[in-house]
Amino acid sequence: MKTLVWVEHDGKTVKDATLAVVTAASKLGEVDLLVAGSGVDAVAAEAAKIAGVSNVLTADNEALEHPLAETVAPLVVKLMADHDAFLAPATSNGKNIAPRVAALLDVMQISDILSVESADTFTRPIYAGNAIATVQTSDKKLVITVRGTAFEKAAPEGGTATVVSTDGAGLEQSVSTYVGSEIAKLERPELTSAKVIVSGGRALASSENFHAVIEPLADKLGAAVGASRAAVDAGYVPNDYQVGQTGKIVAPEVYMAIGISGAIQHLAGMKDSKTIIAINKDEDAPIFQVADIGLVGDLFKIVPELTEKL
Numbered sequence: 001m002k003t004l005v006w007v008e009h010d011g012k013t014v015k016d017a018t019l020a021v022v023t024a025a026s027k028l029g030e031v032d033l034l035v036a037g038s039g040v041d042a043v044a045a046e047a048a049k050i051a052g053v054s055n056v057l058t059a060d061n062e063a064l065e066h067p068l069a070e071t072v073a074p075l076v077v078k079l080m081a082d083h084d085a086f087l088a089p090a091t092s093n094g095k096n097i098a099p100r101v102a103a104l105l106d107v108m109q110i111s112d113i114l115s116v117e118s119a120d121t122f123t124r125p126i127y128a129g130n131a132i133a134t135v136q137t138s139d140k141k142l143v144i145t146v147r148g149t150a151f152e153k154a155a156p157e158g159g160t161a162t163v164v165s166t167d168g169a170g171l172e173q174s175v176s177t178y179v180g181s182e183i184a185k186l187e188r189p190e191l192t193s194a195k196v197i198v199s200g201g202r203a204l205a206s207s208e209n210f211h212a213v214i215e216p217l218a219d220k221l222g223a224a225v226g227a228s229r230a231a232v233d234a235g236y237v238p239n240d241y242q243v244g245q246t247g248k249i250v251a252p253e254v255y256m257a258i259g260i261s262g263a264i265q266h267l268a269g270m271k272d273s274k275t276i277i278a279i280n281k282d283e284d285a286p287i288f289q290v291a292d293i294g295l296v297g298d299l300f301k302i303v304p305e306l307t308e309k310l
C-alpha cells in the first residue's frame with residue numbers, strides 16, 4: 001500500500017505531530033510526504049531526512065502559504081490517484097483538511113486512530129476515550145487522522161527520501177481566503193510537545209491567582225501550562241490552554257493537575273501521561289483515581305511551598 005502523509009509545518013520546520021503520523025503510515029506501507037506551502041525548500045529538505053520516507057512531494061505556491069482545507073484538499077485528491085491512503089495528524093489543521101479530502105474522494109474518514117491492526121482495520125477512542133472501537137473499512141482509498149500521542153515519533157534524521165516537485169499541481173480557485181491569524185506567543189514549551197505540563201483548574205478562582213500560583217511552578221520545571229475547561233471558560237487563561245476531550249490531547253512525562261477535579265472530559269485529554277501528580281483539597285476527587293502521586297491539601301499553600309523548594 002502507498003500512503004501519503006500531509007506534513008504540518010510553519011513554513012520553517014516540520015511540526016512534531018507529523019513524525020507520529022509517519023510511524024502510523026509506515027505500518028500500512030510505503031510512505032510519501034506532501035509538503036504544501038509557499039517557499040517550502042527548507043521544510044522539504046528537513047522532511048526528506050525523516051526515517052522511513054520514500055518521497056517528499058512538494059507543492060510550492062503562494063496560494064498554499066496557509067493550510068486552508070479548501071486549497072489543500074483538491075491537491076491531495078489529485079495526488080491520491082497514485083496513493084491508497086491519506087494520513088494527517090489529528091490537529092486543528094489536520095482535522096480541517098482530512099474530512100474535505102474524504103468527501104471529495106467519497107469515502108468515510110477514519111478519525112483519531114490509536115493503532116493500525118491491519119491494512120483495513122484500526123482502533124479509535126469513543127465516548128471521550130472510555131471505550132476503544134475497532135473499525136474496519138471496505139473503502140478503496142483510506143483517509144485517516146492520527147492521534148499523535150498513540151504512536152512513537154519517527155526518527156527526524158537518518159532518512160534519504162527523494163524530493164519531487166509537483167509544482168502546486170491541482171490548485172483550484174479556492175472558495176475561502178486567508179484573512180489573518182492571532183497566534184499567542186509562548187515563552188514556554190508548546191502543550192502538545194512538552195515533557196512536563198502544569199495544569200490549573202477552577203480552584204485557582206481568578207486569572208491573577210492562576211498566573212501567580214501556576215506559572216512560577218511551570219517556570220521552575222521548564223513546563224508548559226495547561227488548564228481545565230472550567231478555568232478556560234472562567235477566563236483565567238486563553239482557550240488554547242485547554243486540555244481534554246474538547247481541548248488538546250497530551251501525554252507528557254509528567255502532568256500536574258492542580259485544583260482540577262478529574263472530570264472524564266479532562267481525563268480524556270491527559271490520562272495517557274506517564275506520571276500524573278494531583279493536588280486537590282478533596283481526597284475523594286476523581287483525579288486521585290488516575291494519579292500516580294496525590295497530595296491532599298490547599299493548593300494556595302502547597303504550590304508556592306513546592307515552587308520555593310524546587
Ligand SMILES: Cc1cc2nc3c(=O)[nH]c(=O)nc-3n(C[C@H](O)[C@H](O)[C@H](O)COP(=O)(O)OP(=O)(O)OC[C@H]3O[C@@H](n4cnc5c(N)ncnc54)[C@H](O)[C@@H]3O)c2cc1C
Binds near residue numbers: 201230264
Ligand atoms: C461535552 C463536554 C466537553 C468537555 N470538555 C472538557 C475538556 O476538554 N477539558 C476539561 O477540562 N473539561 C471539559 N469539560 C468540562 C468537565 O466536565 C468539567 O466541568 C471540568 O473539567 C471541571 O474543571 P475543574 O476540574 O477545573 O473544576 P471543578 O470540577 O470545579 O473542580 C475543581 C477542583 O478543585 C478542588 N479545589 C477547590 N479549591 C481548592 C484548593 N484551595 N486547593 C486544592 N484543591 C481545590 C476541588 O476539590 C475540585 O476537585 C467538558 C464538558 C462537556 C459536557
